[in-house]
Amino acid sequence: MRWNWTQTGWPQFIYDDAQLKPLETRFLLSSGEVIGAVHHISDEERNLLRIELLSEEAVKTSEIEGEMLDRLSVQSSLRRQFGLDTDNRPIKPQERGIAEMMVDVYDSWSGPLDHATLFRWHGMLMTGNHHIGTIGGYRTHDDAMQIVSGRLDNPTVHFEAPPSREVPAEMAVYLEWFNRSAPKGAIPLPALTRAGIGHLYFESIHPFEDGNGRLGRALAEKSLAQNIGQPSLIALAYTIEHGRKVYYDQLERNQRTLDITDWLVYFAETILEAQQTTLKRVAFYIGKARFYDRFRGQFNERQEKAISRMFREGPASFKGGLSAENYISISRTSRATATRDLHDLVEKGALTRSGERRHTRYALNLLAINGTE
Structure with missing residues (x-):
């Protein structure tokens, strides 16, 4: 050779x-x-x-x-x-x-x-x-x-x-x-x-x-x-x-x-x-910095943990989006509490929601933060 x-x-x-x-x-x-x-x-x-x-x-x-x-x-x-x-x-x-x-x-x-x-x-x-x-x-x-x-x-x-x-x-x-x-x-x-x-x-x-x-x-x-x-x-x-x-x-x-x-x-x-x-x-990452600037102090401990986990996934985030089951696993909370937390995050504009019932998925709302929406 x-x-x-x-x-x-x-x-x-x-x-x-x-x-x-x-x-x-x-x-x-x-x-x-x-x-x-x-x-x-x-x-x-x-x-x-x-x-x-x-x-x-x-x-x-x-x-x-x-x-x-x-x-x-x-x-x-x-x-x-x-x-x-x-x-x-x-x-x-x-x-x-x-x-x-x-x-x-x-x-x-x-x-x-x-x-x-x-x-x-x-x-x-x-x-x-x-x-x-x-x-x-x-x-x-x-x-x-x-x-x-x-x-x-x-x-x-x-x-x-x-x-x-x-x-x-x-x-x-x-x-x-x-x-x-x-x-x-x-x-x-x-x-x-x-x-x-x-x-x-x-x-x-x-x-x-x-x-x-x-x-x-x-x-x-x-x-x-x-x-x-x-x-x-x-x-x-x-x-x-x-x-x-x-x-x-x-x-x-x-x-x-x-x-x-x-x-x-x-x-x-x-x-x-x-x-x-x-x-x-x-x-x-620019969106991440501006996201935290906008929502600083607005999340409870469970929400902070889930948001942090979503950002750790990088730009691809969770495949198909974050599910309620994902949130329950990450925050170690009940389904009822998870539902309230996720609804609150959507209401605040931190997450976007798609799908219905068991197909509901959530994603970080970085478009509005970056001013492209």
Whole structure:
């Protein structure tokens, strides 16, 4: 099996930039929409939005790798990192670590990439990890670095990265490429092209014992931020997680060739989808902030609990809407009380109602709050 890094010409990737040009144009237009949406909100709403989007990305980029984190704990840690008021919620080391890394990526987006930055991110990401030998440094073990699945006695090898002894030299070339391809570098590349190459290139070197996927997605965020001139806050990990199998299939297929047009088109389309998700989330979180401003102090404890739970579901909310049974389960109250509470929420304009009898469903009324109704 000839992996990409074993082929003549590595790491000079080949691609058809004509297929990417219309996608690059769409990216720049959508970037303007995202930037414009964020600039039209208050500083307080912007802080809330930043915490919400970064926490969602932190949770999803970990979920892609099979690690499940508590989103509220990640949010609490992010608030501390940004110097905002927070609760005393207990935070596990890995939740604190990913929050620290996300804030560092956010704050250092404009700076050049170097070994120290990657080591710092890896150290944060691996906080509390006692199962790997090298934290905050490139791998040094003699065993082959392989991506495998299946039975231990008969595994399927999806990819094998360069030996550990070659990693420092490979990463020196990678860092030079990353910085030279930046907007102000010697060989600037368009945003989607650069992010796509950078992610596949990094994953192919696989320089760390663990955390390469999360770091590779962080590098895509940094790359995009440099091209648009500010942190992107793009829902990249969220979008990848929803199509995780396709993501891994594309990586595997394109780590066997230096002609990566298919990969770049796939990754570009994923980023464009992530932008649209971000726009929807911006509208949702702005609506959330204004919803609480409008209805502050008007809900009882049961209603507060149910509303909070509905917001935690995100823009998709409960599939088909909140039912009376959902409300009873969340608030742990009787049917009669649930009926009164829900009627009150509709009367106040906090919820909308649809359907009849057992098919009655309730949804958050964000349209009126956002002024689009």
